[in-house]
Amino acid sequence: MKVGNYIVLITFFVLMIYASLGFPNRGDANARMHQEKSLAGSINAPSYYIHYAERDDHTPNMVTVILADYRSYDTLGEETVILTAGLICFLLLRKKRTANDQK
Amino acid sequence: MIRNEDNPIVGLVSRIVSPFIMLFALYIIFHGHYSPGGGFQGGTMLAASLLLIRLAMGSEIAQLQFKRSWGTPLGSIGVLIYFATGFTAMLMGGTFLNYEFLSLSEIASHTRSIGVLLVEIGVGLAVMGILVAIYDDLLEGDPDV
Numbered sequence: 001m002k003v004g005n006y007i008v009l010i011t012f013f014v015l016m017i018y019a020s021l022g023f024p025n026r027g028d029a030n031a032r033m034h035q036e037k038s039l040a041g042s043i044n045a046p047s048y049y050i051h052y053a054e055r056d057d058h059t060p061n062m063v064t065v066i067l068a069d070y071r072s073y074d075t076l077g078e079e080t081v082i083l084t085a086g087l088i089c090f091l092l093l094r095k096k097r098t099a100n101d102q103k
Numbered sequence: 104m105i106r107n108e109d110n111p112i113v114g115l116v117s118r119i120v121s122p123f124i125m126l127f128a129l130y131i132i133f134h135g136h137y138s139p140g141g142g143f144q145g146g147t148m149l150a151a152s153l154l155l156i157r158l159a160m161g162s163e164i165a166q167l168q169f170k171r172s173w174g175t176p177l178g179s180i181g182v183l184i185y186f187a188t189g190f191t192a193m194l195m196g197g198t199f200l201n202y203e204f205l206s207l208s209e210i211a212s213h214t215r216s217i218g219v220l221l222v223e224i225g226v227g228l229a230v231m232g233i234l235v236a237i238y239d240d241l242l243e244g245d246p247d248v
Contacts, residue, residue, distance in 0.1 A: 055212065056215060057212055057215045057216050057219060058212035058213050058215070058216045059136040059137075059216050059219065060136070061135065061136055061137055061138065061139070063139070063141075064135050064136055064219060064223075065219065067141065068141070068142075068219040068222045069202065069215060069218070069219055072189070072222065073200065075222070075226065076185055076186070076189070076200070079181070079185055079225070079226055079229050079230075080182060082178070082229060082230060082233050083178050083179065083182050083229060083233060085233065085237070086174070086175060086178050086232070086233035086236050086237055087175065089236070089237045089240045089241070090175055090236065090240055093241060093243055094240055094243055
């Protein structure tokens with residue numbers, strides 16, 4: 001059983017390394033994601049953000065616009081994760097103590 | 104063991120520094136449109152200013168500033184502010200989290216800017232409340248605090 005786990009882990013490790021070999025180099029200007037148009041001919045997301053972030057939100061900080069407006073579902077999810085972590089701490093740590101107190 | 108709250112210098116310095124940390128945290132939240140920062144960073148610094156008092160003066164004295172039972176409700180209120188902003192936009196005819204439909208201003212881009220600010224306030228409140236709540240939960244029942 002243990003050997004099987006290691007075989008699965010090593011297989012996934014090798015697969016990940018193999019898949020990462022197909023990535024474009026960092027800063028490669030010819031990479032698909034760095035080009036202005038996507039394959040379908042529409043404007044690519046990064047160049048859209050750079051061109052229109054300030055026009056859309058009247059905000060010079062592009063990161064804030066992406067975080068809270070274009071990707072606001074993602075931020076809502078992050079916040080929910082934080083709340084869940086707090087609630088789990090509350091449930092695990094507080095309830096155990098009240099149970100001990102009653103004994 | 105030397106208790107922290109017996110040391111007047113640590114207590115005094117942290118009592119002086121804590122409001123300035125809070126002020127800077129509010130600056131980070133509300134100036135996030137123009138400089139690096141935003142809800143997560145500002146909320147963490149707000150929590151840091153509260154935890155500084157808790158560490159230096161002891162949890163019992165810090166109850167005067169921020170009660171143990173406030174953390175989790177404040178976190179929930181923060182998430183509710185975020186969700187309510189998106190849901191209000193939906194009720195006013197737009198899609199979920201499309202701030203343009205909040206109609207807080209004449210110009211669409213200004214409305215979106217205010218919507219982003221509301222969302223950041225919600226994030227800051229949630230992060231602050233939850234971080235303080237986790238600290239209090241971990242120290243629950245510790246006789247030495």
